[in-house]
Amino acid sequence: MAFMDKVKSFGRKVMESGTIIETIKEKAAAVDKKIVLCEGEDRRVVEAAYICTRDKIARIVLLGNADQIKVNNPEINLEGVEIIDPATSPKLEEYAALLYELRKAKGMTEEEAKEQAKDATFFGALMLKSGDADGLVSGACHSTANTLRPGLQIIKTAPGVAAVSSFMIMSGSNRYVEDNVLVFADCGLNPTYTAEGLADCAIATAKSAKEIAGIEPRVAMLSFSTKGSAKHDNVTLVQEATRIAKEKAPELTLDGELQFDAALVPEVAALKAPDSKVAGHANVLIFPDLQSGNIGYKIAERLGGFQAIGPICQGFAKPLNDLSRGCKSSDIVCAVAITAIQAVQ
Numbered sequence: 437m438a439f440m441d442k443v444k445s446f447g448r449k450v451m452e453s454g455t456i457i458e459t460i461k462e463k464a465a466a467v468d469k470k471i472v473l474c475e476g477e478d479r480r481v482v483e484a485a486y487i488c489t490r491d492k493i494a495r496i497v498l499l500g501n502a503d504q505i506k507v508n509n510p511e512i513n514l515e516g517v518e519i520i521d522p523a524t525s526p527k528l529e530e531y532a533a534l535l536y537e538l539r540k541a542k543g544m545t546e547e548e549a550k551e552q553a554k555d556a557t558f559f560g561a562l563m564l565k566s567g568d569a570d571g572l573v574s575g576a577c578h579s580t581a582n583t584l585r586p587g588l589q590i591i592k593t594a595p596g597v598a599a600v601s602s603f604m605i606m607s608g609s610n611r612y613v614e615d616n617v618l619v620f621a622d623c624g625l626n627p628t629y630t631a632e633g634l635a636d637c638a639i640a641t642a643k644s645a646k647e648i649a650g651i652e653p654r655v656a657m658l659s660f661s662t663k664g665s666a667k668h669d670n671v672t673l674v675q676e677a678t679r680i681a682k683e684k685a686p687e688l689t690l691d692g693e694l695q696f697d698a699a700l701v702p703e704v705a706a707l708k709a710p711d712s713k714v715a716g717h718a719n720v721l722i723f724p725d726l727q728s729g730n731i732g733y734k735i736a737e738r739l740g741g742f743q744a745i746g747p748i749c750q751g752f753a754k755p756l757n758d759l760s761r762g763c764k765s766s767d768i769v770c771a772v773a774i775t776a777i778q779a780v781q
Contacts, residue, residue: 456607456617457745457770459650464493464773467780469570471772472560476500476519478577482509484768489516493769494776497569499556522559531562538565538590561586564754571775575759576768583758584625584749591752600751601625601637604733605649608742612700619645619653619720620736623729624747634677638722639685640750645720648748648777656699656718657681657692658728662708665695674724689713696721696732748774755779 471494475481482505485496495518498505502519522528528550535558536549544552552558557578563569575583584600593600603621610616621641622629629637634657642653657678661671671693678692691714698708698715705716723729736742748771749757755778757771 456605456649457773460648460770460773460777461491461493463648464776465491467776468492468495469776469779470495470497470568471775471779472497472499472563472569472572473768473772474499474556474560474572474574474583475576475578476505476556477508479509480763480765481576481768482512482514483765484772485517486512486514487765487769488772489514491769493773494571496772497560497563499560520559522556523554525559527563527566527568528553528559531559531566534562534566535590555586557582558586558590561590561756564756565590570779571755571757571772573757573759573768573771573775575757575761576763577761579761580758583756587749587752587756591754591756593751594753596636597640597751598630598636599626599633600749601633601640602747602749603641603644604744604746604748606733606736606742606744608736608740610740610742614717614719615651617649617651617719618736618742619649619651620729620733621720621722622726623723623733625726625749627726629673629677629725631673631676632680634673634722634724635680635684636751638677638681638690638720639688641722642685642688642690642720643781644748644750644778647781648774651719653689653720654714654718655681655688655690655720655722656694656714657690657722657724658696658699659693659724660695661693662695662698662715663693663712665708670724677722691715692722694718745770745774748778750778755781 476498485498497518501521532550532553560572601622602625604623606618645653659674674693691712697704699718702716709715737744755775
């Protein structure tokens with residue numbers, strides 16, 4: 437399929453997917469942020485750079501060799517896209533010095549910092565750290581580790597956050613889902629959580645649900661138990677995370693532990709948790725670990741017909757997002773828009 441045909445197809449898919457993506461794109465366009473795309477060698481990323489620039493979703497910095505990018509993508513109009521080659525950038529020495537200061541306590545030498553700063557993802561993270569960009573998106577042709585390592589080493593977690601986490605926006609129609617939107621976490625990042633980490637994930641996800649998905653969060657801390665109906669260390673973890681989350685963010689509408697059906701189905705909630713303000717009406721679902729979260733969102737996507745947007749990272753001091761290596765250019769555009777909105781936070 438020719439590139440311009442893909443662009444037209446992308447436009448149709450956006451319209452078919454409902455209003456959530458359009459709303460996210462409109463929010464991103466309104467804040468006018470500069471987002472770094474680290475993988476100029478990947479055609480999908482170049483296509484996304486064009487679309488984001490054309491639709492004014494964000495100002496794009498594309499990392500890579502400008503001549504090579506243009507030779508490889510002759511039919512894509514990159515007017516308005518800033519292209520930077522990390523290896524020849526005038527900022528390289530400055531960024532290398534910053535990286536050395538950040539990592540010298542871990543044993544990094546100045547020479548190692550100079551070499552590492554040439555890596556596109558590290559260079560992008562250093563741009564972000566320096567305030568030369570507002571957000572970063574990578575991972576189309578690199579592993580999650582390659583994207584998140586610079587984030588954890590350079591950007592680091594936001595103050596007071598125990599762990600970086602991720603969430604999915606689930607868009608679809610169901611009689612138990614108000615506004616056709618749910619938010620799931622954590623579905624893509626942390627295999628296990630401490631109670632404090634799970635509480636921080638819940639608080640961060642509630643904020644993301646409000647600011648990105650545009651819903652008023654009602655947060656359910658999920659378990660295989662509802663209000664003490666089962667006894668197990670896994671249940672105790674969720675109970676403790678619920679207590680910590682309520683203590684740290686008393687303004688949140690949050691409750692747990694709740695089984696999935698008690699969280700969503702009013703009739704079940706009336707039987708199992710009649711005094712809960714969340715049960716039967718939850719729209720933000722916090723899974724107790726990555727296994728259950730990842731399985732849960734894929735069941736909703738494949739059997740329930742929901743569109744899964746994400747995973748989206750949260751908890752970094754500045755916004756940084758990882759892509760699936762199987763992503764399409766439309767997925768990258770959506771990630772850019774979300775990253776731009778996160779930059780406002």
